[in-house]
Amino acid sequence: MTDKIDPKLDLFIERTVSAPPERVWAAWTKPEHVKRWFTPAPWTTPECEIDLRPGGQFRTVMRGPEGEQSGVNACYLEVVENQRLVWTLALEPGFRPSPATAPTHEESQEVPVFTAVITFEKHGTGTRYHALAKHRDEAGCKRHAEMGFHEGWGAATDQLVAFVAELAQR
C-alpha cells in the first residue's frame, strides 16, 4: 500500500490517528474540510476545489496574515476511496504537463515539484496515516526539507488530527 521510500528523493510524515480511515479520507477530499486544516496557522485556506478522479483538479489558495498568497494547482492521479490518494504538481488537471515543472533552482522561492502519495490504513479503531512527497531529484528534495517540509506538513497534520477529532463529535 505504502510506496517504497527513497531517502534521497522523498520526504514523509507518518501519524497514528484515532479515527477510522473514512473520516481522515473525508478530511482530505471534501473542500469544506480541507479549508479547515490544510495550511499551518496563522495562514488559512480560503479556497479549495476538488474534482475527485484521476485527471481531476485539486486546487487550494493559501493566504498569509499579511495577505500573502500561495496555492496548489495539482492533478489527481489515483483515487482509491478511504485508502490512497495521489496527486502531483508535475501535471495540471487533464494530465497536461504543468508550467510548474521547471527544474530546481537553488534560489527559487517556489516549492520544488513533487508528487504526493497519501495513504490511509486501518489500524485498530484508528488510522495509520502516511503522507509522502516524491521529488524529481536530490536537489529538490533537499530544498523542500530546508524550506521546512517537516515543520509545515507536521503542523498541517496536527491540524488535520484536531479537525478529524472535531468531526467525530458532530
Added chain:
Amino acid sequence: MTDKIDPKLDLFIERTVSAPPERVWAAWTKPEHVKRWFTPAPWTTPECEIDLRPGGQFRTVMRGPEGEQSGVNACYLEVVENQRLVWTLALEPGFRPSPATAPTHEESQEVPVFTAVITFEKHGTGTRYHALAKHRDEAGCKRHAEMGFHEGWGAATDQLVAFVAELAQR
C-alpha cells in the same frame, strides 16, 4: 471519450482502422507488438517494457540506421482496456516528477514534454483511432510540430495500421 483539443497546445493524429479496437489496443500494449511499429523506419524499436497500470512504466528504446539511440521513459496514467490509454513524459514510473520536465528551450534537440492520450473507439467493424499529444505550453507544441510530429506520428500510425492488418491474418 476523446479529450477536448486546444489547438495552441495540442497536436493530434486521427485514423480509421479496419480492425476492431481490441486488436489496435493489443498493438499498443504488448511489448512484442510495439517493437514492430512504434518508430518510423528506417529506425527500429529494439526494446520495449510495459507495466500496464496507472503508475506503471512505458519504456521504449528507438535506434537509428547509424546506431543513433533515443527513447521514451513514460508513466501510464489511465489504462481503460480497449478504449483509452494515457501516458506522460512529465512523470517517471511510480508517478515521480521526471527530470525530463525541464522547460522548453528553443535550441533543445529533445522532444518537448507531453502527455499522450490514445483513444480506440468502435466504428462499424473497425476502430476510430485518435492519438493526442498535450504540451505544457505553446512553445513546446510549436517546436514539436516543427520537429516533425505529423510526419513522425503519421508514419508510425501507417506502420501500426499495417501491423494490425497482419495481426488479423494470423
